[in-house]
Amino acid sequence: MSIWIHENSKVLVQGITGSQGTFHAIRMIEYGTDIVGGVTPGKGGQSVDLPGRSVPVYDTMSEAISETGAEASVIYVPARFAASAITEAADAFHELNGGGLVICISEGIPTLDMVRVVAHIDQRPGVRLIGPNCPGIISPGEGGGCKVGIMPGYIHAKGRIGIISRSGTLTYEAVAQTMGVGEGQTTCIGIGGDPVTGTGFIDCLAAFEQDSETEAVVMIGEIGGTAEEDAALWAADNFSKPLIGFVAGATAPPGKRMGHAGAIISGGKGTAEEKFAAFEAAGIHIARDPSKIGEVLLGVLVEAGLRES
């Protein structure tokens, strides 16, 4: 099993005729994702040639969903158009299917656009947004799987670990380390590094708690905000599986934005130290050394009796 996507998920690509959209549509289909079409306003009626199939392009999300029966959409449009692309997808999924999954890869969306988008989606229960500014979501399968995003698919393998992360390449690092200790993944989700995003740590943890195949979860946070602290508090009461946590940015100085719009220690809040402390208080197994995430995971699995030492 996996969360939110599965091997047969039908996926649309918003911005499929753009260079990013086409490039990643090809990579996704090569991985095994069922890309069923795309949306680019003004280019409806055209088609895009992907490995092994040619997929139709629609003008609107409503048409695309009605015609293809898609249940998820991934957005690769420039930042200035991304908020309306998310809103359009949310409305269409809500009206036609009563819900759906929207994954926004685009980077650089104005924060206040996201504030409005998140409020809009909150009024459409059943619609889930992942991102923006994230690598996406992947569920490796037997000989393929479902990859909705930009991550290098081949570093993953089907297994029993869930991974949640606020950053992109650090997610890949965590994946590589779980692979290094012989563990594959159920689902990996990059929730994005912006100040305001859709799905958060708690949503992911709640879904992994329900997923019978996920045995343990690795959670990768970073400095800024209180999402990690909130997740730790929630997990203490509601999450029963082994949880391993790391927070990037222990060496970051206060007041300096470390790349991600959200990664900043301000007003003495959001430090890695506070987040590690919150993890420990909640019984989360911490890896202070990011090069030891795999080792800590394996130790925890053995300790829990899930693997032999």
Added chain:
Amino acid sequence: MNIHEYQAKSLFREAGVAVQEGVHCTTVEQALAAYDSLGSRTVAVKSQIHAGGRGKGNLYCPDLGDLVMEGGVKVASSREDVEEYASNILGHKLVTKQTGPSGKLVSNLYVEAGCAISHEYYLALLIDREKASILIMVSTEGGVDIEEVAETSPEAIHKAWVDPLDGLQDEQKSTLANSLGLSGPAHASFVEMIGSLASLFVDRDCSMIEINPLVRTEDGTMVALDAKISFDDNASFRHPWRTDLHDLSEESDIEIRAHEHGLSYVDLEGNIGCLVNGAGLAMATMDVIKLYGGEPANFLDIGGGADRESITAAFGIILEDPRLDGILVNVFGGIIRCDMVARSIIEASNEIGLNVPLVVRFSGTNHSEGKQILDDCDLDVVTVSTLSEAGAAIVKLIGGASQ
């Protein structure tokens, strides 16, 4: 992006938020002319830098030798005072608790008419990430360090959230005014002001507006005595006017250069230069260096869309840093291919010269091709395959742990 107080106050004026009359000056002569033109016996002479704590900061000679004056914000009651304060501020370095020990050179000054203050308050608008909305915070404890207030008397801070779809409601404005104990004209003045500020925040795509202190004058007007605005950089594309407010002298040359190439660079205190793809991995790489006993000299994220040219520029920036004893490159290839990074490293090294130990860790897309290219080249490069090997190797190569 941050702007100066005098610039923020000009935006306040346009938005209908009450501020005192003031003049932006860059010379002592301008400051004296400003004093004459303001017609107020008492004026504030204020250093303009992008950092807080100016009032409690100290001014030093540019070489950080002699203390020139205590306090970067002064109240002057005569022409002579203005001359003295302006000369002590302009061309000197202001060190506050937010500037770091090296301080910031002050080349801008704001001379502002004084006013009769009855009480000082605190007001801020910022993004509440967890609630995904604009948070308004007010407090009766103004003019002091708000983080201290939050620590010692959190009940003195009152909050309201702006509904993203419906905006700030009249009832919320009134409740906030009541929470500050305002009545009569001051209540009305606050209600008008908070509405203007909420609109300004949205219209200009701010990430923070802070007024500390916000004052109630003796005639019951609420006046922003200080003004701090930060903008959301992601929204700059729809605000071309921001270019005019951008004070490049507030950024280091390296930061400006990095920005031109689409790189994200932050200067740190150590001696190991880092080049990484991705902000999270860049921070984790710094953390690993520290855990192995080294000190990172910078944060450098080449970003997801980096090409050969920008990576060459990034490596060039690191090679030119005279403080470095070693360099660590950590790239987890996704869209970025490790072989491209390897070629950029060689190109920049051939051009600028590589004089310190270099450790390169490649993983992901084309990592073995990248490693092969580096192993085959003439440069002295140590290639490793995991993050822990990378940390251990670079610290060992520069002669072991610093502490």
